[in-house]
Amino acid sequence: MILQNFEKKNKKIQESFLKLNADPERFRRRLNFSWSNWGFGMEPLRISAERLEKAGIKYIELHGNHYGRDLGYKASQTLKILDDCGLRVSGICGIFSADNDLSSSRGIHRQSAIDYLRRELDFAEEVQASYILVVPAAVGRPVPYDDMELQRSAETLRMVAGDFLKKNIKAAVEPIRSDEVSIVHTISEAIKYIEAVGHPGVRHINADVYHMQSSEAHAGEAILDVGDMLVNLHLADSNRGALGEGSLDLDAIIKALYVIGYNSEGRFVTLEPLGAGGNPYSAMFEKPDPKMLDRLVLNSVNYFKEREEQAIGMCLERA
Numbered sequence: 001m002i003l004q005n006f007e008k009k010n011k012k013i014q015e016s017f018l019k020l021n022a023d024p025e026r027f028r029r030r031l032n033f034s035w036s037n038w039g040f041g042m043e044p045l046r047i048s049a050e051r052l053e054k055a056g057i058k059y060i061e062l063h064g065n066h067y068g069r070d071l072g073y074k075a076s077q078t079l080k081i082l083d084d085c086g087l088r089v090s091g092i093c094g095i096f097s098a099d100n101d102l103s104s105s106r107g108i109h110r111q112s113a114i115d116y117l118r119r120e121l122d123f124a125e126e127v128q129a130s131y132i133l134v135v136p137a138a139v140g141r142p143v144p145y146d147d148m149e150l151q152r153s154a155e156t157l158r159m160v161a162g163d164f165l166k167k168n169i170k171a172a173v174e175p176i177r178s179d180e181v182s183i184v185h186t187i188s189e190a191i192k193y194i195e196a197v198g199h200p201g202v203r204h205i206n207a208d209v210y211h212m213q214s215s216e217a218h219a220g221e222a223i224l225d226v227g228d229m230l231v232n233l234h235l236a237d238s239n240r241g242a243l244g245e246g247s248l249d250l251d252a253i254i255k256a257l258y259v260i261g262y263n264s265e266g267r268f269v270t271l272e273p274l275g276a277g278g279n280p281y282s283a284m285f286e287k288p289d290p291k292m293l294d295r296l297v298l299n300s301v302n303y304f305k306e307r308e309e310q311a312i313g314m315c316l317e318r319a
Contacts, residue, residue, distance in 0.1 A: 038065075062129070102152070170231050258312075
């Protein structure tokens with residue numbers, strides 16, 4: 001039987017993964033599993049943290065909600081809540097709308113993006129976050145202003161790149177599907193954008209499997225291509241729901257991550273099931289359904305761990 005093209009790519013990933021059994025130490029540490037909490041809507045942080053603790057999750061990606069000087073999480077209160085629940089901060093999910101658009105044709109909006117990032121950097125340093133997710137253009141605006149967006153965005157981000165470097169926080173550029181943003185839709189485009197920024201403070205990528213399924217030829221292959229630049233990977237199933245509820249080939253993703261040595265300090269797999277739609281930011285303001293969110297988290301965690309352990313077990317059996 002002749003394999004389909006995506007199956008051929010899966011096979012190559014599988015072959016590379018099986019070669020890891022020559023060094024069982026490569027599996028001593030599991031992938032760092034995190035959860036992005038902004039999809040929990042208007043739920044208080046303590047309730048969200050308690051849910052993640054019950055599910056055995058150790059890391060949380062915090063909603064970057066410092067939209068103004070007086071808004072957003074307070075570092076001391078946040079650390080107290082997370083410490084009570086045995087959680088550490090993986091990173092900050094930067095939220096970029098038309099109001100703080102790095103690529104905007106309006107200077108006031110680009111200045112808002114600069115100010116926003118500086119507020120988030122101060123907070124990220126206090127809560128010991130590893131990265132801040134950066135989107136080059138506004139989410140929910142797929143139609144471009146003009147053909148200078150990428151240049152404006154890179155120029156604007158360059159203005160705060162030194163701040164990332166000083167605070168030792170990684171700027172993780174996220175490529176997003178063309179249904180949601182006007183520029184930077186693929187891993188290769190994110191790399192070109194980083195080259196356009198041209199600053200050592202911007203060197204990393206936040207990939208998202210949901211976007212990769214529509215923008216990349218093969219999500220697992222793209223993970224191999226991005227390699228050491230990858231600092232965080234957002235995960236949801238093919239329907240942007242809980243893991244195991246769609247048609248995502250999660251095994252190929254897990255194996256590709258182990259092949260690039262992603263199971264290491266400061267690199268995270270972060271669940272972000274937001275539901276389908278062109279502007280997911282509406283999830284920030286929804287009234288939470290605690291029982292639904294409990295199931296969402298628990299089902300996703302159990303399914304991921306099941307697939308991860310099965311993949312590793314099968315590999316080591318061949319040693």
